[in-house]
Amino acid sequence: MTDNPLHEDWATPFGLPPFDRIVPAHFPPAFDRGMDEELAEIAAITGSPEPASFANTIEALERRAQLLERVENLFSNLNSSATNKEIDTIARDYVPKLAEHRTKIALDPKLFARIDALYRKRETLGLAPDQLRLLERYHLRFVRAGAALGGQAKARMTEIQTRMAALHVHFGQNVLYDEDDWRLVLDEGDLAGLPDFARDAAAAAAKERGFDGRYVITLSRSSVEPFLTFSARRDLRETAYRAWVQRGEHHGEHDNAPLIAELLALRQEQARLLGYETYAAFRLDDTMAKTPEAAEHLLEQVWTPAKHRAAEERAELAEAANADGLNAPLAPWDWRYYAEKVRAAKYDFDESAVKPYFVLDNMVAALFETAGRLFGLSFVPRSDCPVYHPDVRVYEVRVAGGKAIGLFLHDNFARPGKRSGAWMSSYRDQESLDGEVLPIVVNNNNFSKGDPTLLSFNDAKTLFHEFGHGLHGLLSHVRYRSQSGTSVRRDFVEFPSQIMEHWAEAPETLRKYARHYQTGEKLPKALLNKLLAARNFNQGFATVEYTACAMLDLELHARKDVAPVDIACFERDFLARVGMPAEIGLRHRPTHFLHLFDGAGYAAGYYAYMWAEVLDADGYAAFTERGDVFDAELAAKLKVIYSAGDTRDPMALFREFRGRDPAIDALLAQRGLNQ
Numbered sequence: 130m131t132d133n134p135l136h137e138d139w140a141t142p143f144g145l146p147p148f149d150r151i152v153p154a155h156f157p158p159a160f161d162r163g164m165d166e167e168l169a170e171i172a173a174i175t176g177s178p179e180p181a182s183f184a185n186t187i188e189a190l191e192r193r194a195q196l197l198e199r200v201e202n203l204f205s206n207l208n209s210s211a212t213n214k215e216i217d218t219i220a221r222d223y224v225p226k227l228a229e230h231r232t233k234i235a236l237d238p239k240l241f242a243r244i245d246a247l248y249r250k251r252e253t254l255g256l257a258p259d260q261l262r263l264l265e266r267y268h269l270r271f272v273r274a275g276a277a278l279g280g281q282a283k284a285r286m287t288e289i290q291t292r293m294a295a296l297h298v299h300f301g302q303n304v305l306y307d308e309d310d311w312r313l314v315l316d317e318g319d320l321a322g323l324p325d326f327a328r329d330a331a332a333a334a335a336k337e338r339g340f341d342g343r344y345v346i347t348l349s350r351s352s353v354e355p356f357l358t359f360s361a362r363r364d365l366r367e368t369a370y371r372a373w374v375q376r377g378e379h380h381g382e383h384d385n386a387p388l389i390a391e392l393l394a395l396r397q398e399q400a401r402l403l404g405y406e407t408y409a410a411f412r413l414d415d416t417m418a419k420t421p422e423a424a425e426h427l428l429e430q431v432w433t434p435a436k437h438r439a440a441e442e443r444a445e446l447a448e449a450a451n452a453d454g455l456n457a458p459l460a461p462w463d464w465r466y467y468a469e470k471v472r473a474a475k476y477d478f479d480e481s482a483v484k485p486y487f488v489l490d491n492m493v494a495a496l497f498e499t500a501g502r503l504f505g506l507s508f509v510p511r512s513d514c515p516v517y518h519p520d521v522r523v524y525e526v527r528v529a530g531g532k533a534i535g536l537f538l539h540d541n542f543a544r545p546g547k548r549s550g551a552w553m554s555s556y557r558d559q560e561s562l563d564g565e566v567l568p569i570v571v572n573n574n575n576f577s578k579g580d581p582t583l584l585s586f587n588d589a590k591t592l593f594h595e596f597g598h599g600l601h602g603l604l605s606h607v608r609y610r611s612q613s614g615t616s617v618r619r620d621f622v623e624f625p626s627q628i629m630e631h632w633a634e635a636p637e638t639l640r641k642y643a644r645h646y647q648t649g650e651k652l653p654k655a656l657l658n659k660l661l662a663a664r665n666f667n668q669g670f671a672t673v674e675y676t677a678c679a680m681l682d683l684e685l686h687a688r689k690d691v692a693p694v695d696i697a698c699f700e701r702d703f704l705a706r707v708g709m710p711a712e713i714g715l716r717h718r719p720t721h722f723l724h725l726f727d728g729a730g731y732a733a734g735y736y737a738y739m740w741a742e743v744l745d746a747d748g749y750a751a752f753t754e755r756g757d758v759f760d761a762e763l764a765a766k767l768k769v770i771y772s773a774g775d776t777r778d779p780m781a782l783f784r785e786f787r788g789r790d791p792a793i794d795a796l797l798a799q800r801g802l803n804q
């Protein structure tokens with residue numbers, strides 16, 4: 130291919146990819162060239178006749194793989210947000226190749242020898258604190274990848290890494306397949322109970338899929354959850370629920386159960402090779418929590434009060450179901466429906482009464498104002514930037530005084546070819562080693578598009594959550610790329626996102642931005658008070674469905690047994706052992722637990738959300754204790770955390786912000802579990 134835009138320097142604003150000129154066929158040659166370039170750079174480092182120095186080894190490593198990094202970032206973003214058959218095929222082909230390539234570098238004995246030599250005399254090198262931490266983390270990363278292993282063990286490690294990468298891709302594709310493949314096509318007569326927004330979204334989904342004039346429910350959370358919450362048709366709720374929880378679990382080519390068994394065996398083998406008893410012990414060793422026991426201890430402190438609260442909730446729901454004429458025990462497809470009824474009765478409002486006040490565009494304005502008041506940022510729309518889909522909005526992010534610090538892409542709507550859920554990602558990370566490189570950050574959501582798009586209160590919080598990750602990338606102010614933005618310990622990475630959710634429900638935000646989409650009228654005070662009072666409602670359920678997943682994750686990865694797991698059996702035993710309430714399903718069953726299996730990012734790490742919630746609840750309490758959620762002094766301290774990337778120890782950063790160690794009380798209070 131002669132004219133491959135991926136090989137060029139991009140003369141676009143901020144070096145944004147020229148999406149309009151890129152086709153999938155450009156990727157394979159760019160990946161190949163990128164890998165070749167990186168190997169040549171590594172060879173130059175290891176072949177240097179000079180003894181290892183921080184500059185000729187660590188900084189040289191930080192400068193490497195410019196092309197590959199750019200292409201990989203772009204590809205993985207398209208693979209998540211705008212995939213198609215061609216991209217799927219390339220992913221299947223190249224993800225294992227890239228993993229093998231990375232492993233080759235991570236296990237390069239000459240490279241490790243240079244890093245190890247530097248590490249041994251690190252105190253004598255006169256390094257700045259960020260450089261010392263960078264060196265220590267390079268060393269740790271190489272050791273954890275197996276660089277210190279002997280020949281045969283090292284070769285096996287390579288095989289394991291390559292195979293795992295392929296399994297991760299396959300797992301995610303199976304889930305996406307099930308989400309795209311399944312649809313519940315309904316007619317007017319099947320919509321009993323559905324409020325307008327859910328009908329509209331179902332009509333739009335139908336139109337998009339060629340069922341004009343009918344209604345479609347899909348397995349994306351934003352489609353199926355409202356359906357389970359509002360549909361009065363118990364039979365249809367059961368159908369939708371069963372399909373939803375069986376994603377990835379069915380015999381045939383899209384079954385994820387055998388993939389899980391193989392992945393767990395490989396992970397266990399990997400941990401053993403590195404001298405750990407279990408995969409959980411291996412993973413937790415490099416976190417803020419440090420040990421599986423510390424994480425388990427936190428979950429236990431939450432589990433019992435959560436189950437207790439859920440039992441109280443169940444009693445209330447059963448009463449409502451009884452009054453509704455249900456002559457059967459409550460089933461998992463009933464919980465959301467009757468919870469909504471109880472909530473409506475108890476707090477005298479329903480989600481559909483609130484939704485007209487949460488217009489997406491208004492909540493985006495609220496996001497930007499929050500970032501403005503806390504951190505002095507402004508977001509200026511850029512319409513001159515190429516995008517990969519017309520729904521994507523682009524903003525230049527500026528600090529007070531007008532200096533640009535990055536580009537922010539907002540991709541808010543669900544559509545075919547986009548994976549479900551919400552996430553932050555980047556096309557380019559901030560660094561300043563050879564001059565300032567500004568970050569390009571993207572937030573993905575999966576809201577059902579409407580005219581205008583209306584959000585649930587939870588959607589609004591998700592919007593703020595991802596924006597918190599986005600700010601972590603945008604405010605990054607570090608020297609080295611591998612310390613940039615969100616590249617922090619994974620049980621700390623949710624702190625900047627989760628604390629941001631609090632500003633979604635701050636009275637200051639709601640009073641100004643929660644306005645009716647037709648009348649512009651403010652969210653009535655009575656409704657606002659009920660909304661805030663209702664926050665603790667159903668928290669037994671929410672805490673149980675989450676905490677059970679986090680415990681299951683740790684147990685699954687703490688198995689010492691190397692025999693392949695029968696995941697269905699394991700799940701059943703686990704649920705019985707922990708006393709999972711029968712009416713509450715796991716938030717993610719293993720066969721579609723993407724956090725655990727479409728990458729290893731959250732394997733033995735799903736607890737991190739709760740860990741971070743301890744931090745976010747306690748952190749936000751600092752603001753409410755001051756009586757001002759925009760307190761300037763605290764905001765300045767918080768900004769240090771958003772800017773520091775991985776240049777400092779997270780516990781030290783938190784202590785500096787809060788003035789003490791994190792405490793769990795605010796979390797229990799936040800979830801209403803402290804009564």
Ligand SMILES: [Zn+2]
Nearest residue numbers: 594598623626
């Ligand atoms: Zn997050």
